[in-house]
Amino acid sequence: MIASASPHREFAAALQVPTLSVPPGLRVGGGYAAERRFAVHRNNFVVGLIDALAESFPVAEALVGPEFFRAMARERVLSDPPRSPVLTDYALDFPDFIAGFAPAAVVPYLADVARIEALRIRAYHAADATPVRDAAYRKLLADPLRLGGATLRLHPACAWFRSRHAAYSIWHAHQGVSDMSEARLALIDVDRPEDVLVTRPELDVVTIPLPVGATLWLDALQDRHTLGEAFQQAHAADSQVDDGALFTLLVQNGLAIALETTTEN
Amino acid sequence: MNLPCNPHSAEYPPADAGLPLRAGIGFKPQHFDALLADEAPPAFVEVHAENYMGAGGPPHAQLSMLRERLPVSVHGVGLSIGGEAPLDPAHLARLQALIDRYQPAAFSEHLAWSTHDGRFFNDLLPLRYDAASLARVCAHIDQVQERLGRQMLLENPSTYLEFEGSSYSEPDFLSAIVRHSGCALLLDVNNVYVSCHNNRHDPVEYLAALPLRAVREIHLAGHAQECDATGERLLIDDHGSPVGAAVWALYRHVIAQTGPVPTLIEWDTHIPAYATLREQAQRAQALLDEVCATAKEAA
Numbered sequence: 001m002i003a004s005a006s007p008h009r010e011f012a013a014a015l016q017v018p019t020l021s022v023p024p025g026l027r028v029g030g031g032y033a034a035e036r037r038f039a040v041h042r043n044n045f046v047v048g049l050i051d052a053l054a055e056s057f058p059v060a061e062a063l064v065g066p067e068f069f070r071a072m073a074r075e076r077v078l079s080d081p082p083r084s085p086v087l088t089d090y091a092l093d094f095p096d097f098i099a100g101f102a103p104a105a106v107v108p109y110l111a112d113v114a115r116i117e118a119l120r121i122r123a124y125h126a127a128d129a130t131p132v133r134d135a136a137y138r139k140l141l142a143d144p145l146r147l148g149g150a151t152l153r154l155h156p157a158c159a160w161f162r163s164r165h166a167a168y169s170i171w172h173a174h175q176g177v178s179d180m181s182e183a184r185l186a187l188i189d190v191d192r193p194e195d196v197l198v199t200r201p202e203l204d205v206v207t208i209p210l211p212v213g214a215t216l217w218l219d220a221l222q223d224r225h226t227l228g229e230a231f232q233q234a235h236a237a238d239s240q241v242d243d244g245a246l247f248t249l250l251v252q253n254g255l256a257i258a259l260e261t262t263t264e265n
Numbered sequence: 266m267n268l269p270c271n272p273h274s275a276e277y278p279p280a281d282a283g284l285p286l287r288a289g290i291g292f293k294p295q296h297f298d299a300l301l302a303d304e305a306p307p308a309f310v311e312v313h314a315e316n317y318m319g320a321g322g323p324p325h326a327q328l329s330m331l332r333e334r335l336p337v338s339v340h341g342v343g344l345s346i347g348g349e350a351p352l353d354p355a356h357l358a359r360l361q362a363l364i365d366r367y368q369p370a371a372f373s374e375h376l377a378w379s380t381h382d383g384r385f386f387n388d389l390l391p392l393r394y395d396a397a398s399l400a401r402v403c404a405h406i407d408q409v410q411e412r413l414g415r416q417m418l419l420e421n422p423s424t425y426l427e428f429e430g431s432s433y434s435e436p437d438f439l440s441a442i443v444r445h446s447g448c449a450l451l452l453d454v455n456n457v458y459v460s461c462h463n464n465r466h467d468p469v470e471y472l473a474a475l476p477l478r479a480v481r482e483i484h485l486a487g488h489a490q491e492c493d494a495t496g497e498r499l500l501i502d503d504h505g506s507p508v509g510a511a512v513w514a515l516y517r518h519v520i521a522q523t524g525p526v527p528t529l530i531e532w533d534t535h536i537p538a539y540a541t542l543r544e545q546a547q548r549a550q551a552l553l554d555e556v557c558a559t560a561k562e563a564a
Binding site: 016027036040041044087124125 | 356493
């Protein structure tokens with residue numbers, strides 16, 4: 001028998017298609033069947049990654065139950081194996097897979113709840129940065145003209161999104177319970193849209209619902225518009241915007257890591 | 266086989282520049298508080314490189330605090346040194362950043378592959394031990410050692426299958442790698458036991474064929490087993506239980522020849538309380554102390 005020029009190609013193909021038989025060119029020492037031996041590798045690949053996804057998305061798993069969740073994760077692992085050995089990257093993309101996974105459409109908020117869990121993983125591993133101190137804000141508040149002209153740099157852990165569902169309330173109902181399958185969802189109107197922010201000012205990840213206009217306001221700040229412009233954009237989109245609530249959000253959660261003001265004022 | 270010996274290998278600082286010849290443990294974040302409160306902690310800790318490749322956050326805060334207190338060894342599980350393709354430059358860059366940041370006492374990786382055609386299989390997969398694999402593995406090790414500016418340790422795998430086309434035994438293949446690349450060895454005694462059982466080799470003969478003088482670190486761990494209908498057993502390297510009696514015996518056999526070597530207890534699934542892991546490390550330490558005492562008596 002001529003040895004394969006690329007034994008790894010055959011090995012990898014057999015790992016990804018459970019119905020394929022054991023790749024050629026293997027030698028089995030002893031009586032234990034080659035299929036069972038190869039199954040150890042299939043298990044490390046498929047079950048290992050399913051376990052990793054289940055560990056990363058405990059609330060999503062609780063919402064659909066372990067059996068459905070693991071079947072969904074298995075589909076993802078076999079159809080789209082990781083592209084990097086850094087498995088947090090694999091978790092971050094999972095909400096997109098869920099959003100396109102047809103059988104999950106019966107739980108329309110599932111992908112958005114998973115998005116919260118993914119953003120929490122992202123925030124956990126994001127670069128560290130020191131939030132702007134209260135004193136710096138106080139100084140700026142004393143000079144409204146400079147305040148309106150200031151631009152901010154936001155914390156690298158900070159991220160937000162708009163959900164068409166009550167993703168935050170559903171996620172929050174699963175916190176602080178000893179058994180997530182007993183989370184109480186009965187009082188939640190799941191079709192009420194919610195905006196969510198995840199950040200990590202120090203070592204603890206923070207997850208909060210956002211007030212009206214906040215996502216637009218944060219988008220504008222992220223795009224390096226001045227605070228004044230950001231407030232204008234938020235007001236233009238919604239008359240209910242509360243400037244005080246947005247400013248409190250910024251200060252209380254350490255969202256800014258730098259305040260840049262023009263020198264002439 | 267006509268491979269050049271690496272002319273640079275002598276320039277690299279030795280991989281064990283800072284690992285004490287004592288027992289350490291694989292670090293698990295859930296053990297952080299207990300480890301910090303331990304008045305007589307293990308002599309060193311080892312972390313998996315891929316768990317610290319994010320930019321910041323609690324993982325780095327913990328590792329920085331550990332690094333201030335104990336020697337740290339960085340153990341990679343995703344470089345795919347045996348892969349058919351060139352090493353992933355992005356992963357190599359992440360690894361270098363981690364090594365530069367923490368300056369660990371040792372860096373190790375596996376004789377295995379885990380990536381093919383850009384896809385990562387989350388496992389340490391077996392290699393065909395032939396001339397082409399040897400040339401490829403040595404070239405990859407050269408690249409890692411040059412990039413990191415240090416000697417690396419290569420770990421023997423646990424295997425369930427062998428390739429018909431292999432022209433080297435595993436210990437001969439490892440010996441050739443050490444000779445050509447100038448890397449050192451991380452001898453996983455549990456892997457020796459598991460592989461030899463599964464592939465019907467004699468572990469003592471396996472060890473006799475290895476260049477034990479190149480061993481700079483030892484791993485010990487537990488394994489699982491499954492039985493088929495005929496009663497035949499397959500051993501599975503799952504790092505999920507205490508070190509088995511046969512593996513302890515094999516470890517004694519190794520250190521009686523090598524003298525004391527930095528020894529790590531690995532426990533990665535069904536993770537126990539810190540005290541259980543600590544007890545396993547104390548048991549390894551007692552055997553290391555025994556070897557030291559015997560050496561003193563002989564002197």
